[in-house]
Amino acid sequence: MAQKDNHPRSNKGFISTWISRIMTMIVWLLLALLMSIIIEWVGMNTTWRDEGINHSRNMVKTELSYLNKDFQKSLLVQRPVEYAEDIAAKMHNAMYVKTGIMGAITKIFQDTGAGKVTKTIAEHVLAAIYVTQVFAIRLAILTLALPAFFIFAVVGSVEGLVQRDIRKWSVGREHASLYHHAKRWIPICFIAPWVVYLAFPVSIHPNAVILPFALLFGIGIFMVTYLFKKYI
Template sequence: MARQRDPAPNSAPPAAPQADSPVFSPISGTLRLIWRCVAWLFLSVVIGTVLDWLGMLAGWWGPDHSLTVLSQDIAWLGNNFTTSILGRSPAEVALAISRAVHDHLSFQVHPSPRDSAFIALAKQTALTVQPYWQGVIFSAMNTVVRLFIIMLSAVFFIVVFVVALIDGLVERELRKEGGGIEHAAVFHHAKIWVSRPLAWSPIVYLSVPVSINPAWVVLPSALVFGMATYIAFFTFR
């Protein structure tokens, strides 16, 4: 008896069902952005506090180091930003907000001879850790001042973006009219570097435990941001 052949498959195996792509929601996107900003701010306070503690333990500076850094940052703010906000200078507004943070986080310990042994031990422990807790408070206050500086610097980044955008689009049209070669790889690399200066420079500036001129952070990051924006639009298809 002749052996029957297996029937050939009539069609390819069914494709796996594709998952629906998530729909972007302005509300959820805004909430995620706010959550990320709050998380980065908290991380910067933690990093700045840890670095300040390490400096105190290593003997590089004393307990008043964070207060000195805060005073110098307020001076940088007053020297670099003089435009009034609601009739007050940016330095005065930042100082008022930082003082509110200090009032909510600070505490006072007053030992008394009538305290019990447990209360006396607790107060003595609080007095021991109080310089380190003051470092946390001043790091939070310093973050408020530096965040204020970053917010005021946002206008400069917007101007840099607009100028780089216009120049990049003009060069792109000249390249297309002249029969220039497209560089997709250059475009993808430049597109990545557009957002990196905007993310890295604030984190570095908020976390550094010493006072530096904000122009030393803003200008290099704006230069990288502008060059990446220009190259991205210049090489765009």
């Protein structure tokens, strides 16, 4: 009887853990989007005041040009540009078209009698819409970059296992503290590019963010496999 009672609990714990992780990821993505919008609004009134709404509009074009130039092929999808544009269109439709926000903004810009304050608010909302499109494009690029993390992980683990065997047969020393430090840095190196790249306030080539973190991720995998116990 005890075994029958424990089995459903273990399954429930596994499922609830993964649901919790997925919800946490969604919350972090929403926070990154909110941070991007706030940074854009602050920049519109300070750093790139002269550009105004053109700053976010140009970011959309630049991000798509990066994708069109350097991500023409992918292991996950056949047409990366269309994949990113589809994600951006779906997010735009769900957040701004179906809610009526886009229609209201369009009416304000078409209304010649709208006040200055009203148009200023409309410009900030439109900037948020462009930032959301940039966010969606970058989200698509990050998903397309997942094989890079996998490749670095495979190379790091293979090299680490080789070095572990060498350490094992040459009576090398254990480094438990270094192993635990490396183990903690692995999820950070994987999550950090999602937060940094998605919330970055200006256009930046994705390779400048993804490749360094993918390399650090691979090094972390290497360190963990290399420093793992000599004897199991």
